[in-house]
Amino acid sequence: MTKTTVTTAAPKAGPPRMSDVARLAGVSKMTVSRVLAGRSASLATRERVQQAVDQLGYVADAAAGALSSGRSEFVAVLVPSLSSSNFSDTVGGLTAVLEREGLQLLIGDTDYSLEREERLVRQMLRHQPRAIALTGAQHTDATRALLQRSGIPVVEMWDLPSEPIDTAVGFSNVKAAREMVRYLAGRGYRRIGFIGGASTLDRRGLDRLKGYQMEVKAQGLGEPRAIRLGDSPITMSHGGPAIAALLAQWPDTEAVMCVSDMSAFGAIMECQRRGLKVPGDLAIAGFGNFEVASCCHPTITTVSVDAYGIGERTGETLLATLAAREQGDGADARAPRNVRIDYTVVSRESA
Amino acid sequence: MTKTTVTTAAPKAGPPRMSDVARLAGVSKMTVSRVLAGRSASLATRERVQQAVDQLGYVADAAAGALSSGRSEFVAVLVPSLSSSNFSDTVGGLTAVLEREGLQLLIGDTDYSLEREERLVRQMLRHQPRAIALTGAQHTDATRALLQRSGIPVVEMWDLPSEPIDTAVGFSNVKAAREMVRYLAGRGYRRIGFIGGASTLDRRGLDRLKGYQMEVKAQGLGEPRAIRLGDSPITMSHGGPAIAALLAQWPDTEAVMCVSDMSAFGAIMECQRRGLKVPGDLAIAGFGNFEVASCCHPTITTVSVDAYGIGERTGETLLATLAAREQGDGADARAPRNVRIDYTVVSRESA
DNA sequence: TTGAAAGCGGTACCAG
């Protein structure tokens, strides 16, 4: 196979280009571009172009378009774990909102590592995303610097930091945890324990622990009884060993608050294996209102958070900010810096 | 804290470009490009460039690079549902393999819709991905045409089609289901039911149903007892109503095979609510070996499939194909057209 | 409504 030496009908390799479409339709490249963008063009022209596009199976090159117009169609989102249903739900909500505007999500999984997050932010930025959504408020200095310099809208999700980089969509995990402790105390439980992860990287988990500790103290429920075990993301396998450790150390515990429903579920299953009745012998509460919480037997008392809604609100916030910038609005018309997401304690059978 | 006062030089808007780096380092753009690509350059030059890059916080524009070099760093992957743990695991495996090569995943969620898949394929193709991985073997004609014309390597995952578009990485859901029925029959169960989804879009679910029916017939276990209920993805909430329907129609059922562990879990919880012992009164088996299967009480007998491994093998297959093409190998040196993934029946407490 | 020219920010290629 020799290289085609110019001239004559060269059997063009690779996919068709806009110029190919233009030639076939008998118009200029520009006209094709306009038709595809849905801008002014006579009906006849539009049809001819469309026909050529179909015939050739033309798919416009997004990189070229982005380079030329100076704006990509990307929005980046980073979550700590894609296999955690609340984060994949958030991504789902974000996708639903953004795809209406033709925006394409660039999804990254930080695996709860700030270093990985930094690497991913850098990589995402290479694609000049129109905006970026991160999970949590904890980032390396380099990450912050990168984001600041990028100048694009940034949303931090799942938390309400006192000093957001730009905008935040979330709730106070500390307060939510306190509310759960109040609920348990209200049900008459006094000796309340907590099980969560050992990692210091899961800021939201740590905040829940903090909320637990604060409220236990506030309610005068004695010394906190907290077991910290296992790495994030906390999965179902976490609950069994954790509850075992808790009961070994504080056998007279009456109720346990878990950092997540996954953990609570594992704990409940372990109790069943031991012949302990839930909530009769031990009450167990979760966090997050995952599907398992409503399907499990007994059903799990938990804090319900609208993970999908966080994604939606994040998307809407980003779109609003982008629209405002489009119109050249200054910092004034910026979207609100903090969007508070509701949560509620859902009382079920387990506690 | 030296606040770089903005000198009178033109306040360039936007992020720094390669030419800015070049100017600051006192070299040509090309040299910067080479240094960043890790190609030949004297140590001194490399250091100067690196310093300039750091100082400016330069992040190369991927779109420009892709356009110029004619090759993007994207690989596209489409799954039916990101919130289903087996698919998010597959995405995880794929990510792990591809990121070693600096490739960036473009993730799409088809929501079990072939039309959505087609739209997403078109959208992905706009970014000129180096390769694309789809789930399943069922696609619209237009999707097939798009993929064919794109000329990039295609992998179909989670199935072993008789006529793959290009390459497939998966296993036979029919055979796996048959094996589970054989297992149940081997345990002495005769009146075996099946619960699965009603949607015709979940090909893998349908194949499992088909395998169930075939093997029930082959074993002479009487008429199949199949309940089809609910949309994909099958979640935990599916199992309760499904098992209720099954028992209503065939009260003397001894064992039930579920299309997924999610479903099996919901069914088991429903049995517990009804006071039915599993497996004493009713044996229940799942599919997929999700985490819940090993955490649940009783633990769930299931078909174990290495979802993460499917992602890894897909990544490896794609890389191999890309490498082969790089070397100009013809169709000969192509990667194998079918990569078989192992599965095993895992015997646990529930059946 | 349509077309021609310029150029987005990099990389391939070849020369020095």
Added chain:
DNA sequence: CTGGTACCGCTTTCAA
């Protein structure tokens, strides 16, 4: 080892 030049495929801008 380094630099100049052309150009990737598209959109912007301006002119017709």
